[in-house]
Amino acid sequence: MESTAHDFKSxxxxxxxxxxxQDSLAMLKVGFSERRRLAAxxxxxxxxxxxxxxxxxxxxxANLDFYLEEFERKVIGLGGHVHWAPTAADARxxxxxxxxxxxxxxxxxxxxxxxxxxxxNEHLEKAGIAPIETDLGEYIIQLRxxxxxxIIAPAVHLTKxxxxxxxxxxxxxxxxxxxxxxxxxxxxxxxxxxxxxxxxADVGLTGANFLVAETGSSMLVTNEGNxxxxxxxxxxxxxxxxxxxxxxxxxxxAVLLRVLARSATGQESSAxxxxxTGPKRDGDLDGPSAYHVVILxxxxxxVLGTEMQEILRCIRCGACMNHCPVYGAIGGHAYGWVYPxxxxxxxxxQLIGVEEAGNLPNASTFCGRCESVCPVRIPxxxxxxxxxxxxxxxxxxxKAVRQGLALWSFFARRPKLYRxxxxxxxxxxxxxxxxxxxxxxxxxxGGWTRFRDFPAPQAGGTFHAQWARHGGTRTRP
Amino acid sequence: xxxxESSARSHILNGIRRSLQRGPLTGEARHAVEGRLAAPxxxxxxxxxxxxxxxxxxxFCQWAxxxxxxxxxxxxxxxxxxxxxxxxRNNLPARAVMAPSPLLDGYDWESQKMLSLRRGRGEGSDxxxxxxxxxxxxxxxxxxxxxxPDHPVTLNLLPDTHIVVLREADIVGGYEDVWARLRERYGKxxxxxxxxxxxxxxxxxxxxxxxxxxxHGPRRMHIVVVRE
Ligand code: SF4
Numbered sequence: 001m002e003s004t005a006h007d008f009k010s011x012x013x014x015x016x017x018x019x020x021x022q023d024s025l026a027m028l029k030v031g032f033s034e035r036r037r038l039a040a041x042x043x044x045x046x047x048x049x050x051x052x053x054x055x056x057x058x059x060x061x062a063n064l065d066f067y068l069e070e071f072e073r074k075v076i077g078l079g080g081h082v083h084w085a086p087t088a089a090d091a092r093x094x095x096x097x098x099x100x101x102x103x104x105x106x107x108x109x110x111x112x113x114x115x116x117x118x119x120x121n122e123h124l125e126k127a128g129i130a131p132i133e134t135d136l137g138e139y140i141i142q143l144r145x146x147x148x149x150x151i152i153a154p155a156v157h158l159t160k161x162x163x164x165x166x167x168x169x170x171x172x173x174x175x176x177x178x179x180x181x182x183x184x185x186x187x188x189x190x191x192x193x194x195x196x197x198x199x200x201a202d203v204g205l206t207g208a209n210f211l212v213a214e215t216g217s218s219m220l221v222t223n224e225g226n227x228x229x230x231x232x233x234x235x236x237x238x239x240x241x242x243x244x245x246x247x248x249x250x251x252x253x254a255v256l257l258r259v260l261a262r263s264a265t266g267q268e269s270s271a272x273x274x275x276x277t278g279p280k281r282d283g284d285l286d287g288p289s290a291y292h293v294v295i296l297x298x299x300x301x302x303v304l305g306t307e308m309q310e311i312l313r314c315i316r317c318g319a320c321m322n323h324c325p326v327y328g329a330i331g332g333h334a335y336g337w338v339y340p341x342x343x344x345x346x347x348x349x350q351l352i353g354v355e356e357a358g359n360l361p362n363a364s365t366f367c368g369r370c371e372s373v374c375p376v377r378i379p380x381x382x383x384x385x386x387x388x389x390x391x392x393x394x395x396x397x398x399k400a401v402r403q404g405l406a407l408w409s410f411f412a413r414r415p416k417l418y419r420x421x422x423x424x425x426x427x428x429x430x431x432x433x434x435x436x437x438x439x440x441x442x443x444x445x446g447g448w449t450r451f452r453d454f455p456a457p458q459a460g461g462t463f464h465a466q467w468a469r470h471g472g473t474r475t476r477p
Numbered sequence: 478x479x480x481x482e483s484s485a486r487s488h489i490l491n492g493i494r495r496s497l498q499r500g501p502l503t504g505e506a507r508h509a510v511e512g513r514l515a516a517p518x519x520x521x522x523x524x525x526x527x528x529x530x531x532x533x534x535x536x537f538c539q540w541a542x543x544x545x546x547x548x549x550x551x552x553x554x555x556x557x558x559x560x561x562x563x564x565x566r567n568n569l570p571a572r573a574v575m576a577p578s579p580l581l582d583g584y585d586w587e588s589q590k591m592l593s594l595r596r597g598r599g600e601g602s603d604x605x606x607x608x609x610x611x612x613x614x615x616x617x618x619x620x621x622x623x624x625x626p627d628h629p630v631t632l633n634l635l636p637d638t639h640i641v642v643l644r645e646a647d648i649v650g651g652y653e654d655v656w657a658r659l660r661e662r663y664g665k666x667x668x669x670x671x672x673x674x675x676x677x678x679x680x681x682x683x684x685x686x687x688x689x690x691x692x693h694g695p696r697r698m699h700i701v702v703v704r705e
Contacts, residue, residue, distance in 0.1 A: 024685070027685055027686055028686070031682075031686035032686060043523070043525075044524065045521055045522070045523050045524070046703070048521045049520065049521055049523075052520050052521055056520075059513075062497065063502065063510050064493050064497070065490045065493045065494055065497075065501065065502070066501075066502050066507070066510050068490065068493075069490070069509070072515065074666065076666075078668075083482065083485075084482065084485040084486040084489050085485065085486075086485050086488045086489055090485060110612075134693070135682045135683070136692055137681075137683035137684040137685070140684075146543040153682065153683060153686065154683070155683055155684070156683075156686065158684075159685065160684055160685050163684055183684050183685065183687055183689050184689050184690075184691075186684060187681060187684070187689045187691065187692055188691070190692075191691065191692060191693055194693065195601060196601075198693075199601050205631040213514065214514055214517065214666060215666055215667075215668045216666075216668075217668055217672075223679070223680050223681055223682065223692065224679055224680065224683075224692035224693045224694070225634050225679040225692060225693040225694025225695075226680045226692070226693045228630070228633070228634050228671075228673060228694070229634055229635075229693055229694075231671070232630045232631060232634065232671070233631070243489065243493070245688065248510075248513060248514060248517070249513070249514060249517035250517065250652075250655060250656040250659075251517040251518060251519050251520060251656065252520070253652070254520055254651065254652035254653055254656070255521070256522035257652065258523065259518075265682060267676075268543075268544070268616075268617045269541065269544075269617040269618075269619055269674075269676040269677070270676065271544075271676050271677055271678070271679055271680050271694070272673060272674070272675055272676075272679070272694070273619075273673075273676075274671060274672065274673050275668060275671065275672040276671055276673070277668040277669070277670060277671075277672075278670060279670065280670055281624075281625070281669070281670050283625070283626035284624060284625065285577075285597065285598040285626065285627060285629040285631075286598045286599075286623065286629045286630055286631045287622075287630060287670050287671065295489070301489060301493045301495075301496055301681070302492065302496060303496075304493060304496035304497055305498060306496075306498050311662035313638070356640065363520075367658075417692060424601075429486045467647065468490075
């Protein structure tokens with residue numbers, strides 16, 4: 001996917017001005033996040049499980065080479081194949097070749113963020129192979145030619161009415177000429193249209209939530225059942241997964257599953273959790289005759305051992321974006337690439353470069369909600385700060401910010417001058433703004449006042465002045 | 478493996494080792510991870526996965542219903558009758574495709590003169606399927622289906638209505654109990670092609686985050702729990 005992360009500012013402007021998007025985002029607060037809270041409350045062991053989930057992922061990362069080799073050995077032992085892809089281009093080539101080897105014309109795809117990351121669909125199309133997104137949300141945005149706006153609910157930016165219009169436009173030629181108004185009718189129509197595509201597909205392509213080294217299984221967590229149709233009906237099943245998805249054992253999977261669905265959608269368990277291990281066995285009446293796992297690195301191995309390593313624990317639950325006030329205001333598309341929200345703010349500069357995505361780590365109020373809900377306890381604010389520092393060091397921070405900071409540090413290092421100046425500013429702002437209590441425009445602060453008012457200081461002087469008046473002293477340790 | 482593939486493989490594995498500042502695991506370190514694989518440590522105990530059998534059964538039924546399945550508890554002699562009655566109650570045709578499983582064949586289907594059964598895998602046109610279950614998890618009301626000649630995966634997915642016949646003795650507490658059963662049945666480290674764990678009918682929250690049933694898999698799931 002072509003990144004527009006460098007255009008973050010203008011992306012944000014258009015997001016804030018998009019009424020449909022704002023309606024959809026308003027539902028986030030009462031949707032996923034409230035349900036997550038209730039689910040966590042229902043399970044007394046939830047916090048202990050989060051600690052263990054973090055430890056399991058740390059252990060897996062510290063022994064990643066070992067577990068990947070172990071996983072490979074098991075897959076091969078059961079008649080499957082493992083392909084190693086250092087880069088996105090390698091993965092695209094391997095998958096396209098596999099599809100061609102069975103003369104595939106269509107590929108039934110189950111939602112995969114990694115496939116988005118490597119822009120697989122465009123490449124398959126160029127090779128004359130039609131990728132069909134089968135997850136309802138992915139299907140909707142594929143019809144609309146849009147990227148996903150959320151890692152577990154790709155069409156969360158759309159309202160029901162927008163979906164109805166999209167279906168009428170694309171299903172009309174298939175004979176569905178009535179504009180639907182109910183959600184369940186929309187779901188039923190998509191089910192009907194996609195069912196035939198499943199039955200006709202030559203290859204099924206899925207991602208993986210986990211790869212289990214102990215058994216050589218890929219594990220998929222979904223609600224719709226589309227991933228299961230993708231791995232059962234076509235004659236070839238391809239799993240695309242990145243290196244950090246491997247975990248040691250089924251017991252570890254149990255811990256991670258207990259925190260994943262609850263953090264993501266607030267469900268006790270997703271409707272389908274599936275372990276796939278190799279191709280169809282002797283005597284099986286269904287299932288693919290070929291099973292391939294493509295293991296992609298795409299820059300992740302070089303994150304190991306660095307201060308950013310913790311990001312590799314991510315199990316892509318989406319909780320951080322569901323709880324992020326910035327995501328809640330601008331939605332996913334504004335982030336400009338595949339991964340939005342706090343996880344995107346940290347991961348995107350890593351994967352496509354801080355030059356391109358340096359703005360994203362600034363899209364944070366540092367309220368810390370993301371870290372407080374992350375099931376594997378990734379310190380997202382700390383990692384965002386890391387990028388801000390890198391950005392500053394490399395002189396990528398916008399000029400206005402740099403000059404402003406330089407000016408501020410000049411005064412901050414001269415306390416007397418600083419106090420005199422802020423005292424003066426305080427009196428002036430207080431004098432002119434007292435009647436209204438706020439400013440809706442201020443010279444040099446247009447960026448602030450364009451979207452919100454600036455409060456007029458109340459009488460009583462600056463914080464420093466009040467502190468001194470109340471006999472405040474600095475406590476010494 | 479071709480030359481390019483094997484060099485891609487070592488490229489990734491060596492990259493990982495370089496970042497971790499070590500070579501391939503050897504000696505003590507290797508021994509430790511091998512030991513962890515051979516005897517997997519259990520996660521923190523979840524109290525609700527550790528109940529006595531009667532409470533386990535009740536908890537399973539409760540969560541299954543919360544997750545939009547329907548449940549009937551019957552004696553073995555009434556399984557076939559319950560299936561016919563369920564189809565009639567829901568205005569569904571008395572026609573189903575059933576998993577070719579000796580266990581299911583043990584119920585008295587002959588008694589249901591109106592019910593027509595086909596045994597085999599699921600097809601796109603099937604409306605109702607009947608399968609057994611390898612196990613069920615009380616903790617979340619989840620069914621566990623292990624694929625094999627006696628349980629085609631398509632039966633779990635293609636029909637609109639999925640009827641599952643579950644023996645009380647196959648209801649276990651948590652995931653860990655299912656893994657133990659799988660290891661016992663298939664051998665350590667061996668798995669059937671597919672293990673589907675299924676919690677209620679298929680659903681989607683993709684339009685305005687509101688859960689709708691019957692996205693791609695069954696819209697209805699009826700669980701017939703067979704009393705011992
Ligand atoms: S960073 Fe944490 S909260 Fe965000 S998607 Fe990853 S696991 Fe979930």
